Amino acid sequence: MWQAIWLTLQLAALTTLILVALGVPLGWWLARSRSLWVEPVAALVALPVVLPPTVLGFYLLVAMGPNGPLAPLLAPFGLRTLAFSFAGLVTGSVIYSLPFMVQPVRNAFQLIGDGPLEAAATLRAAPLDAFFSVAVPLARGGILSGAILSFAHTVGEFGVVLMIGGNIPGETRTLSLTIFDYVETMQWGAAHALSAGMLVFAFAVILITMLIARRTGTPQT
Amino acid sequence: MRRILLAALAVGSFLLGHSPSLAAEASIAAAANFTAAAQEIAARFQAQTGHKINLSFGSSGQLYAQITQGAPFDVFLSADAARPAQAENAGLAVPGTRFTYAIGKLALWSADPALIDDQGRVLRNGDFTHLAIANPAAAPYGTAAVEVMKALGVYASISPKIVQGENIIQTYQFAASGNAELGFVALSQVLEAPGGSYWRVPENLHAPILQDAVLLKAGEQNRFAAEFLAYLKSPQAISIIEKHGYALPRAK
Numbered sequence: 332m333w334q335a336i337w338l339t340l341q342l343a344a345l346t347t348l349i350l351v352a353l354g355v356p357l358g359w360w361l362a363r364s365r366s367l368w369v370e371p372v373a374a375l376v377a378l379p380v381v382l383p384p385t386v387l388g389f390y391l392l393v394a395m396g397p398n399g400p401l402a403p404l405l406a407p408f409g410l411r412t413l414a415f416s417f418a419g420l421v422t423g424s425v426i427y428s429l430p431f432m433v434q435p436v437r438n439a440f441q442l443i444g445d446g447p448l449e450a451a452a453t454l455r456a457a458p459l460d461a462f463f464s465v466a467v468p469l470a471r472g473g474i475l476s477g478a479i480l481s482f483a484h485t486v487g488e489f490g491v492v493l494m495i496g497g498n499i500p501g502e503t504r505t506l507s508l509t510i511f512d513y514v515e516t517m518q519w520g521a522a523h524a525l526s527a528g529m530l531v532f533a534f535a536v537i538l539i540t541m542l543i544a545r546r547t548g549t550p551q552t
Numbered sequence: 553m554r555r556i557l558l559a560a561l562a563v564g565s566f567l568l569g570h571s572p573s574l575a576a577e578a579s580i581a582a583a584a585n586f587t588a589a590a591q592e593i594a595a596r597f598q599a600q601t602g603h604k605i606n607l608s609f610g611s612s613g614q615l616y617a618q619i620t621q622g623a624p625f626d627v628f629l630s631a632d633a634a635r636p637a638q639a640e641n642a643g644l645a646v647p648g649t650r651f652t653y654a655i656g657k658l659a660l661w662s663a664d665p666a667l668i669d670d671q672g673r674v675l676r677n678g679d680f681t682h683l684a685i686a687n688p689a690a691a692p693y694g695t696a697a698v699e700v701m702k703a704l705g706v707y708a709s710i711s712p713k714i715v716q717g718e719n720i721i722q723t724y725q726f727a728a729s730g731n732a733e734l735g736f737v738a739l740s741q742v743l744e745a746p747g748g749s750y751w752r753v754p755e756n757l758h759a760p761i762l763q764d765a766v767l768l769k770a771g772e773q774n775r776f777a778a779e780f781l782a783y784l785k786s787p788q789a790i791s792i793i794e795k796h797g798y799a800l801p802r803a804k
Contacts, residue, residue, distance in 0.1 A: 397730040414731040415682055415715045497715025497726065498687060511718070515613040515690040517620070 332509065332521065339506040342417070343485040346424040350432040350481045353425070355474060358436030359466065373437070377430045384427070384490025391423050392495050415497035420505070423491045428484045432477040439473020440466060472547025476540045483536040487529070577604035578777040579624055581615040583631035583763065584719040585656060585693055585738035589796040590629065593789050594780075601783075603776045611719035613690025619644055619768060626771025627781060629763065631656060631720075632692040636766035649767035653784050654798035656761030657739035658696050661750040663728055672751035674734065675706050680713065684726035684735030687716045692761055694723075697736035699758035739797035763798075 361373050379387060393399050395413035405413060413419035443466060451461035467474070489507040496503035498512075506525060513522035582590045587609050594605035608615070608625065616635045619625060620642065628645065630636050633652065639645040660675070662668050667680070674680065686694030694716065701707035717723030720738050727735035728745075742750050765784060771777035783789055790800060 392725075392729055392731060395731065411681055411733075412731040414726075493718060494722075497682070497684070497732075498718070499715060512687065512689060515611065515617055515687075515718075517613075517617060 332525065334501050335504055335506050335509040338417075338501060338504065339486055342420055342424060342505060343482045345421055346428060346485045347432075347478050347482045349421070349425050350428060351474065351478055354429065354432035354436050354477055354481075355467070358433045358473075358477075359440050359462070361433065361437045362440035373433075376433050379427050380430050384488070385494060387427060388423070388491045388494025391419075391426070391491065395419055395422075395495065414495045415499060415503060417502055419495055420492060420503055423495055424485045424488060427488060427491050428481040431480040431484045435473040435477040435480065436470065437473075439470035442473075443469045472543055475547075476543055479536055479540050479543075483533065487533065576602070576776060577606060578626045578771065578774055578780050579606040579608065580627045580629060580780065581608050581610070581619065581623065581625040582629040583612045583615070584609045584691075584721045585631055585740060586629055586654065586763065587721065588740060588744045589654075589793055589798070592792050592796075593784065596788060596792070597780060597783050601776075601779065603779065605780060609719075609721070611687065611691040613687075614719070622770075624770055625768055626774050626777035627765060628768055629653065629765045630692075631761065631763050632695075633762040633764045636764040639766055639768065643769070645766040645768050646772050649781065650764055651785070652762050652801045653765045654763045654793050655801065656693065656696075656763055657755070657797055657799065658693060658700065658753040658758065658761065659737055659739040659742045659750045660734060660753060661724075661727060661737050661742050661748060662734035663730055663748040664733065665747070665749050667734060668749040668751050670751060672704075672753070675701065675704060675710065678706070678709055678713075680733040682715050682726075682732035683710055683713050684715050684717055684723045684732035684737075686720045686723045686736070687718055691717075691719055691723075692763075693720045693736065693738055696753075696758040696761055700736070700753055703757045743797045762801075 357376070361369055361376075392414055395401055397411045401413060402411075405411070410416075413422060447465050447469060448461055451465045456464065487507065488505070489511070492503065492505050492508055493511070496505070496508065498504050498508055504512075506529070510522050510525050510529075513519070513525070580590065580594070590607055590609075594607055597603070598605055610618075612631045612635050615623075615625075615628065616630070616639065619628060619639060628636060628639060636645060636650050640647055640650060660668055660672050662674075668674050685697040688694035688698050698707065701710055715726060715732055717726055717735075720741065723735050724737045724741045726732040727737065736753075739752060742748075765781060767777060767781055793800065
């Protein structure tokens with residue numbers, strides 16, 4: 332049980348780190364670019380909100396397998412498949428939680444408007460400098476909300492993990508899978524303990540994001 | 553106000569229309585390994601009697617957990633004998649209705665036509681990275697798979713390579729997609745989709761997989777459920793069960 336909790340926290344933390352690195356530039360581009368591709372890309376990013384996790388899990392299983400498109404990339408590392416591994420779960424989780432990171436970040440960047448950035452430009456700040464010393468600090472509420480939501484969403488992930496994980500202790504047996512197993516095998520005392528913990532955790536996360544939104548004035552997503 | 557009442561009425565009648573006990577039909581909860589056979593038997597039964605059969609599949613453990621919480625199933629087709637007996641002891645099933653409808657056969661299967669020979673030597677070579685089994689805690693075919701590996705003395709060495717499906721269908725899918733090179737699945741699944749290579753696991757390597765059926769309390773008043781159970785013992789049903797790679801207990 333503790334093994335599953337620890338594994339889940341590791342998975343969520345690593346996923347969130349990758350998502351911040353990926354989501355901030357992507358959210359920036361979506362907020363600022365005038366390209367025709369903005370809305371199609373935004374829709375693509377948002378897909379996991381709508382798609383059943385089974386669909387995502389199924390495609391990931393096929394894509395990660397020895398006959399899938401990722402196989403040539405894995406072969407140099409001596410890997411046949413990315414399924415049944417922690418790396419595979421991280422990959423799946425990043426895709427699955429991407430909209431929860433990108434959406435608040437995009438909103439936050441949009442809210443800044445052109446003013447502060449034009450002011451930075453008149454002060455001769457290079458675009459990259461303006462991005463890091465003006466835009467990112469102003470959007471910190473959205474970035475923080477996105478990170479918290481991504482972390483929580485990954486902790487609560489079930490369908491994708493079920494489809495590609497293989498239920499390996501210490502590797503892919505996460506908290507939600509452990510609860511599922513407890514329920515299936517009628518160990519409901521243990522299932523209750525974990526589920527109640529998740530309930531408290533979920534409530535705390537939602538409450539914290541709402542408080543952040545209130546303090547920073549970022550609209551909730 | 554009238555509009556609200558009408559809307560409430562519409563919602564209510566919609567919900568009632570989905571209540572399973574009102575129509576000429578029966579709901580069957582069946583272990584995942586029996587999927588193909590159950591579908592064929594249900595189709596035949598429907599064609600002959602006109603009664604509708606609703607089939608739900610899952611691991612025996614999952615279905616049993618649902619039954620304890622009042623799932624609206626009339627009949628339980630487990631992949632083991634223990635859970636139907638447990639259901640009877642817990643007052644969830646009608647006493648005296650239990651019988652063995654099939655004896656499961658285990659197979660070691662790979663999508664790769666060259667991987668498995670007729671002796672299952674690959675288990676001793678260990679020449680693979682992932683072997684899929686069904687979750688032994690919830691699925692009897694998974695329990696049997698573990699027994700086989702222990703009987704062959706290879707469990708300790710294979711153990712780190714084991715990946716678990718939640719039920720036997722997912723286990724098959726892990727192997728069919730090639731993510732696991734091979735897996736312990738039900739012979740019925742292997743016969744269903746020819747291809748790859750497989751080893752029929754000798755039955756002396758594991759405890760027999762006695763698959764028991766039982767009439768549940770929810771189906772006690774449903775004569776279609778009783779009719780279906782009777783049909784499951786008919787020569788037509790038995791020939792379908794045997795065709796799908798199961799054995800049947802010898803008549804006493």
